[in-house]
Amino acid sequence: MTFSNREDFRNKGVLKLSSVIDIEKILDAQSYLWQEVKHKFSINIDEPSTWFSNAHNPVGDAGAKRLNGMGSIMRELKASGKLDEIERAIQSSIDQVFGTHTWRPLDLWYSLLSFPSSESAWNVPHKSWHCDEPAVVGDAEPWSLFVFVFLDNVTVDMGPTTVVSGSHRRAERLAKTLGTQNHEALINAFESVNSGLFESPKEVTLLPMDQVLDLLIQEDPWFQELVEEGSPDQRIQRFIEEDNSLYGIKQKVVTLTGTAGDIIVFDPRCLHTFSANVSDRPRQVLRLDFRRQL
Template sequence: MTLSKREDFRNKGVLKLSSVIDIDQIKNVQTYLWQEINSKFSIHIDEPSTWFSNASNPVGDTRARRLNGMGSIMRELKASGKLDEIESAIQSSLDQVFGTHTWCPLDLWYSLLSFPGSESVWNVPHKSWHSDEPCVVGDAEPWSLFVFVFLDDVTADMGATTVISGSHRRAERLAKIFGTSGNEALINAFESVNSGLFDNPKDVTLLPMDQVLDPLIQEDPWFQELVQEGSADQRIQRFIEEGSSLHGIEQKAVTLTGVGGDIIVFDPRCLHTFSANVSGLPRQVLRLDFRRQI
């Protein structure tokens, strides 16, 4: 079972682990965050009229909105110790899947709180597809793992992050063709997660994050369609239900959804973007990054 989960993650770049975190711990953190958001922004979860009363606070586009200033709240939450047991539970789950001491957490937690935008129908997004980490030739593992922690029950229509499963493997293939060496500045930019992995950064051949999508669009009609607008029914059928396969790599659009206490482990080399929150409700998701051990 453990091996199959590890293999599934290697193939897809996404792995959901259910009921990892005690629901009382989830509720405790959720309550704390809403209290702090109310105190800092005068936003109350039960009063929609307060969600965007101060136009300088929300950020985002028509699909979903987030808040500036959550960083300080998350740092205070981390310092309070309220995340310690949650972090321990995540670490234990990762150890079971990937092996003990394979990954260790970084200090910073992120809030992925999303408020409803102005769109009324959920669709597979066509904009802002990107990856957050380069692909290194000869290295099948990412430098880091992103772990999404669900505080709310999140469905796709609540603005779920959407990932192209398998796209990290497509990027690995492209790296062998288009990758370049001597990218010391890019490697140094990720020093917090790749420190000690390379004897000589000058010898590392990699494909930067911003050089993945265009080659995929050029060689694959499926990606050409992905970045074009289309009806919700057609795009859900094409990208979520059907998916595609090329070079022996299966790919689908996967929405990162779950219930309170679930986590999703995510390879940051996968193409991903945020989607429209059309649910009428804000939703709380946290992210903790893990660094690969030598």
């Protein structure tokens, strides 16, 4: 099963691991999080009338509304020790899949808490598709792993992060023919996760993140359709329900959903974006990043 999970992640860039974290620890972290949100923003999860009482926060367009200023709360949550056992459980699962001591967590946690939007129907998003790491020629692994931690049950209507599975492999393929060198500034910008991986950064051949989508659109009509507007029924059928592949690489849109205590491991080289929360509840997800070990 470990080998199967590792291969599945290599092919898709997304791996869901169920019931990794004890529910009591999840509820403890959730309680602390909302206690701090109430203290800082006067927002109570059980009182929807408080969610948007501040016209300037949460921020975002019609689809994604996130609290601006969660960094200090996440640092305090980390310092409180309430995430320690959660981190250990995640580390254990990562070790089982990828091998002991191959990935280690960074110190910073992120809040992906999002609130209901003004949109009425969930749709496969067409805007803001992007990658968070470049594709490096000769290196099949990302520099980091994003781990999404579910503090509550998250369904599609709650605005999950949306990913094109397999798109990291398409980026790898493009990098082999279109990648260039002399990207020291870009490589140095990721020093927290790639330091020590390269003897000579200026000789590394890679495809920068901001080039991936345009190149995929040029070679594949599927990606051109992805960034165009369309009805929910049509787009869900086309991008989520139907299988699609090119050059032997399967790709489809995957929504990062799960139940409390689940985690999803995600390759940041995959194309991804936000989607609209059209439910009547906040989406409660945290993120912890891991870096490769030498």
